[in-house]
Amino acid sequence: MVTKLEKDQDLIKNAGEIIFNKLLMGLNDSAEAVISLFHPDTTVEFPYASSLGTTPNMNYDEWYNYLKGGLPSMPNIKYDNIRVYQVDEQTYWAEVYGETRIPTTGQLYQQNWVMQFTLKDGLINFYREYWDPYAVVKAFGNGDLEVVRAVFNTVEK
Template identity: 30%
Template sequence: MTEPSRTVRGLFAESLRLLLAKDMIGYAGLWAVDGVMEFPFATANYPARLEGRAAVEDYLRGYPDLLDVQEITEQTVHQATDPDVVVAEFEAAGRVVATGRLYRMRYVAVITARDGEIVSYRDYWSPLAGAEILGGLDEFTAAFTGGGESTG
């Protein structure tokens, strides 16, 4: 039997804790070795799919350099009929590191876990809101294409 902290709900709760702690290695460590992260609303020059824990870790490595997430201001988790799947709605708040500008961003994620690890995380966030947060489309594009560091 999977311990409660390694259920899909527990994994989601732990992912938020690690996000706030800026522990991206730990965050990526919640993924199965062959787990997938997808971005259904991805724009051009932005990855639509990351395959494997190592790819998730590489993708998230620079996240704290872009956004200083300071709190999760809202959170609702909906249990799917499949006990290994949840739909999570949440809002993160903090500061843009480069500008010090405050931000709030809403996310919806569909998360599937198996054997105590995330096997699928579909992240429905708005690239338009991301561009606004980072100061414009050029800054947003540079964050994902220049230097290889990115965020989600």
């Protein structure tokens, strides 16, 4: 249930800030919670992902599959230094730091993300995310790239 305070806070935030906060909450909930924020015609880009065997460009279904594999492996991400910058009416850049302990390895996953996204009909229809692949390999696979590929439902290309 949304409280009056939450409604009032939403009034002072722009659409990008609101959906980005929902995205961060969804990443700690489920693949379904995240995908519900994305337009069916969405494009998701991870420019550095090919080094991990992940396709750098994903459609809606590929993104959902990726989320189903990865999210259970990084529970309860704690976010800090959240910043959202509006570029134009529908385009935003965001920065956030996050960390969580990976259950399968016991490693602390620390990541700084930079994201660009656009909105269409109140949903994310383009999403580009920059992150450090080394931090992923270290935390999720103890340095083993094949373990990381299995976690995120990816294969070597």
